[in-house]
Every structure is written in structure tokens, then in C-alpha cells.
Amino acid sequence: MPNESPLHPQVRVLVVEDEPEFMHRFSQAILDDRHLALTAAVSTGTAALAMLSADTPDVILLDLGLPDMRGTEVIKHVARHQPECDVLVVTMFGDDQHVFEALEAGATGYLLKDSGLERIAASIHDVRAGGSPISPSIARRVLARMRPPTAKSPEQPPPDPVLTSREIELLKLTAKGLSFEKIGELLEISPHTVVAHVKKIYRKLAVHSRGEAVYEATQMGLL
Template identity: 40%
Template structure:
């Protein structure tokens, strides 16, 4: 666990506990928040480190990934909500599968962002969270709306897009979901590295999405791929 960032800042600083096992993502988020004078940031890379950090004063904001090396972020959200009801909690995740979305929200998350859909100014997003808003990635919001309107007694919405992907596009999307690079995908499928971005643009267009995370989420919801 890293040392507390922001020592010496004025009283009233917003304390943030950032829990993210992927080092580049953790550094990027940390730098974006620590660069704003009102934030005091502590980072953790595992569930154990996060629990240790929570033995101190309650953070005003918890930003957590779900897939951690030694457990699931939903456990951390549940524990934090029970111990610190006033803490604002936002999920930062690579995939928005149905079970994780609903579980995280049910146990206390008030915001849910896909990593590939981070807003340009994450500091402004955290300010919104503290102000009482619930920042949610567009694809997550659409899923929640569809699920709500599909409850008994309500007419379910039709699928967002019934266009099916080609077998090649399915293969490429599965590679994206597994976190492979474009070069890896091309190598596995016997394609030219230069042709993969064109296939991905086609996938985005058919699924009506703009990011890798949203594409995977939509494909999972439409039953086009399984992980």
C-alpha cells in the first residue's frame, strides 16, 4: 500500500481511497486526482491493502475495481457501506457483466464507470459523486434501464441492436474481452495487424458503442460472446 498522498494540504480535503490492481491505471487515476488541491489520495492494489487502509479514518470516497487479486470488490463495497455509511463509493471496472453491476449497486455503490469509458476529467467526476450525483457509464445506465423496465408488470424493451456480428468479428470481440492486444488478436486469427482496427470499427458501429469496454458489455448482454 502506498503512503498517504497529499500530506500538508488544508483541512477539509476530500479523502479518497483508490483500489486498483493494474499499476498503470492506478497511477493514471492517482495523478489525475492528486493534481487537484482538494483531494488527499491513498492507493491500494489488493483487497487486503484496502482493508488495512480502512482501519484508519473513513475515506469520503472509495474508488474500487471489482476484480482484485485476493478477492472481489463487491466484498469491499459491502464492508465499507456497513462500516462507513457516509462514504461515497464508485466502481471502476473493465467489464460490466450483469451480476457484477447489480451486485455492486445492491451492496452500496453509487457510481459505476467502465475503465475504457473514463471521463476526461476524473477529478470532476469525483466532485460530482461527493455532491450527490451518481456517475454511471452510458452502457451501464442503459442496462439498468432495460432491467428495470423488464420487471414483471412492465413491458420489456426490445434489444438495443439486433444486428449480429460476423464470425470474424465475434472472434475479434472475444479477443478484446480477454484483454489481448491488436497484435495478439491478429496473430491468433492469422490476420494482418493493420486489418484489426477496421474490424473493431465495424463492431463499434453495429453495437452502437464507442469503447472496448462498452462493446464487450453489449456483446455479453446480447449473448454474442461468453467469457
Template identity: 35%
Template sequence: MTEPLRVLLADDDSLIRTAIDAILRPAEGIELIAQAADGRAAIDLTLRHRPDVALLDIQMPVLDGLAALREIRRLVPAVRIVVLTTFGQDDYVAQALASGAAGFLLKESAADELEYAIRAAAAGNAYLSPKITKQVLDRLPAARPAPSEDLAKVAMLSEREREVLILLAQGLSNAEIGRLLFVSEGTVKTHVYHVFAKLGCENRVQAAMFAQRAGLLETPPA
């Protein structure tokens, strides 16, 4: 029997913690093992429990989420971290991604989106909440022209792989991409694998940033 994904939650808002606990409690294959109300407690609990995934709020007392993220990445690099955010915090999220976060998620996200983000992070991928992906990418310091080697890698992609990369960079899940392109989710996963291999990316965040540098997000697909 496969062990459940062990998740730690850190948020100073007790209502948010209660809501996420209610979402994750019935989720198959996911177990919320610890909760913290500040960044220092999040670090201590991570060292004690060694979760697979940590959900970290950005604005917390004692030690904020960004500082906690950097410390957890230093002490327990195997833990995958998804940052919880709200609108108006794009600059903080950009810092989180640069510090090694596996993605970010809006606090008002639907239950299935939260579960997807956790599973994606645990699988070595990353999740960018669709509603603010483009806003965050626009704020990243990656607007410089892509080097020639990056453009050469993009040229290696098939037309369908380019379509998948653009949709992926907009924060769509494999299932959502499949529905838009009228292909199965399994086919999308294969395309994503090939995109990662050709671009030399390890996760969806890196691929999204690559797409931005290469100018693929300037005109949204129809």
C-alpha cells in the first residue's frame, strides 16, 4: 500500500488552517500531519516530522514565510514547498520561486486545485495558480532577451509541444490542457516530459520562466 503524502501547513490565520484541514482530511493519499502559526514553528515542525510537502503562508509573525522557505530549503532540501498567497503579493511570490518554492497557490483556490498543487509538488513538478501566473511572470526579472542557446532549444520543440508549453506557463493543469487540445491527459503528460527534456527544465516553474524568456507568452493562444 502506498504511503500517503505527508503535508505540513503554516499559516497564522486559524480560519485558513481550519479550512485547509477540512479540505485535506478526506483527500485520498494526503495526510495533514502538522500545523504551525508562524515561520519559526514551521521550521521546527519540518525538522521534527520531515513532511513531503510544506504549505507556507508568506506573511507570518516571528519569521515570515520567505525566510522560513529559505531555511527549510537549506536544512531539509527534500521537502517540497508550496507558497500560499493572495492577490497583490506578486513580488513576494517571485522571491519565493527564486528561493526554491515548488509553486504558489491562492488561498481561495478550490479544493481540487489545492490537492493538485500538493501532488504536483510531491511528484517533483510545480504548480502555479492559473489566476495569477501571468501576473507573476510579468514581475519576474527575466524580461531580458533569451540567449541564442535558449532559442535553439525552443526551435527543437514540435508545434504541439510549443502549445503545451504556453498553456503550462499559463498555469493550466495537464487535464485542462488536454481538454483545450482535445487529447488525453496521458498524452499531455508525454508532451510535458518531452518539453522538460528538450529545454533542460526540472519542473513547471522553470518551464514557465523559460517560455517567458523566449517570448512565447507575449501573445496568448486563441
């Protein structure tokens, strides 16, 4: 590829979108960025799985409303078989069911289609840099689900939390879609230390992605 170099390899992106207009716009946003490479653009989940059986892109730009299967099935397939690939959801669905099903399945980011096209390429780069881009209204919805645990009676003190206060603080910043580097700046620790904390959180919650970690911690009343 003419724009690729050993120092700055292109990020390879697969677009899965059944609306022709959005498929064209997303594809063009990728083609316009010399650091991105469009591997293919397909309109069904079946076609996406066929592509994935032959090759693993770096990022999948995925719509949830596919004509032949739920987009979450594609996310689950990637999480099981190609975990090194990031799935960035770009969809019209902003309700709790779609949002949390996608995050629980393993989506790395969640954008609504009303996000500006200029944000698409930036979000792809953000994902590969360790971030988790989420549309502001979706981030607000995720944070709204984070409530402190219900107070226990004096006779039954609450058990020790699964996550430390530091890990919970870090997970809240992750839910906002911040990159590991930015989280490190805010917490005054190195990105390497942030990654170490994240890996420990994954082990404690038995999850494999940022979205799953936020979802599980929320369900457990830790956030």
C-alpha cells in the first residue's frame, strides 16, 4: 500500500453497514485518512463473518441493525475468535438494551450515527490507542447506571469490594471513553501502570474488554 510505512502501519478497517449512504460515507472517511486502510465494506453479518474467516482487520466499524442477524452476534464472534480486533459500533440505536448488550458482548466503543463523520476516523485511531470512544449521550446513559451500592444494615456490614477505590476511579474514567494515556495524566500515573490496573480489573471481573468491565461492575453495584 503506497501510504503505509514500517514506522506508521495503516490501521486496517472492515465496514459492516447495510445502509448504502452510510456505507459510502464511512468508507470515504477511512479512504480520506492516509493512516487507515479499508479492507472491505459489506452489508450483512454473514458477509462479515465470511471476511473474518479469511482475515482479521484491526478494527470493525459495525452497525447493529443488520438484515440477516443481530450485530451483537458479530461482536461475540470477534470476542471469542479474534479478540485482538476492536469493534466500534456505529448505529442509530441509543436505548439501554442495544447499548448494554453491545458493550457486554465486547464492543470497544459505541457511537451514534448522528456523530459527525470527522469523528469516525478519529475514533478508529482512538480505539487503537487504547481508548473507548462513546457518544456523549451514550456515555451519560452508561454513567447513569452507575449508582453506589445500597447501604446495608449495621447487623450485616457489606463485604469487601471486589475492586479497590483506585480501580473503581480508573474504571469510571474508562467508561467516559478516555484513552489510557489521558487516564494516566488525570490520575498522575504512567500509561503502563494504567494498563496494569486494567488487566487486574479484567481478571477480578472475569471479562475481556472495557465495555464488559463497565457493565459487570455496574451490575455488581461497584460503580
